[in-house]
Amino acid sequence: MNTALTTRNATLQDLAAMLQDQHGRKLDVVAPAATIGTRDAQLVLAGTDVEITTDGVTATDGVYTPTEAFDDGLAAKLGIPVAYLRRLRANRPDLYDANVNGWLRDATPPETRSFLVRCFRGSGGGPGIARALLSDRYGIVDNLDVLMAALDGVRRAGVDVDIDGCDLTERRMYVRVVAPQIKAFAPDLLAGYRSPWGGHDVGDGWTPQRVAQAAGREGLAYASGDEPVLFAGFVLSNSEVGAGRFTITPRLTVQICGNGLTITTDALSKVHLGARLDEGVVRWSRDTERRALELVTAQSRDAVEHYLNADYVTAKIRDLESRAAVPVRDAAPTVEAVAKALSFTADQQATILNHFIRGGQLTAGGIMHAVTSAAQTIADADSAHAMEAAGLRALEIAARR
Structure with a gap:
């Protein structure tokens, strides 16, 4: 059975377990175009380096089933319309292969670039999963590391929070953080709602x-749980496949319905872009990982201090009230x-x-x-x-x- 890729409204514990499984199957290869091809609309790597770990030597050559995110990257890198490429995958895998292999091999001049190919290994002899085709300058901060570093930043800030749900897609991770004890009344913003x-x-x-x-009529008095209250919070988001950047976005939660108001103009973000990667299996240095994760931890701590306070929530409510009315x-x-x-x-x-x-x-x-x-x-x-x-x-x- 292959690695699970997605979950919706999961608990923090369930998300962490999924990310740990994915982390154990992760395979990153910087591959020259000559080692990349497709057969029956499946990615085929041939002639890439082996991966050497404490568990032994693992071949990286093999067959990998592309995700939609991989097809997005493939289409962008080779100049093929993505909607056309998806149509070929669904209906004409032979033409999918002809287009991809043609642009990789038969173009004039032939493709000479190297790409970062992000995969998950398969299990039981089955194909793996081709997750993304990226530039060889793409600096990765993985979801599991981001999650742990961000939660460490929240812990260091000393504010009690709840996790309001987690989502994982082929493209992004989202973790909704809420601080129920940090709230503000919004009777005008929620009048009659x-x-x-x-x-x-x-x-x-x-x-x-x-x-x-x-x-x-029902709003003449507030029942318990129906008060016009907004809670402070934010959303952590990250992409391992080039579909965005690590982002912390403030999010206010309406008590009576759970609606989330994300304040995108105040978001903190970090672009995943680094030095050019050498060809072969990617092995991130401890120093590179440490510096990236220190930034995530620091930004998370800063976000808690900036977003998780009643003054911030009240200021945003006041900013919205005149337009909302x-x-x-x-x-x-x-x-x-x-x-x-x-x-x-x-x-x-x-x-x-x-x-x-x-x-x-x-x-x-x-x-x-x-x-x-x-x-x-x-x-x-x-x-x-x-x-x-x-x-x-x-x-x-x-x-x-």
């Missing part, structure tokens, strides 16, 4: 106006304009409209909450995090209409 996960089912005569009226007079066209501007699909647009009506807050702030709550319904973690990150832009677009 109620969780779309409970209450009356929209339909059977439940117009946005009736929902808003019901929400207003702008009324939305026609819901469907407003949601359509937001969806078009942010490239949401038709299904995502319909879900956002449904959540806007359920939320009962007929303002630009209600559009923001609808986007961030709709993000929680998406199975694909990359798409879900991208939608959540667009929440504040959705607010701005709705407020301008």
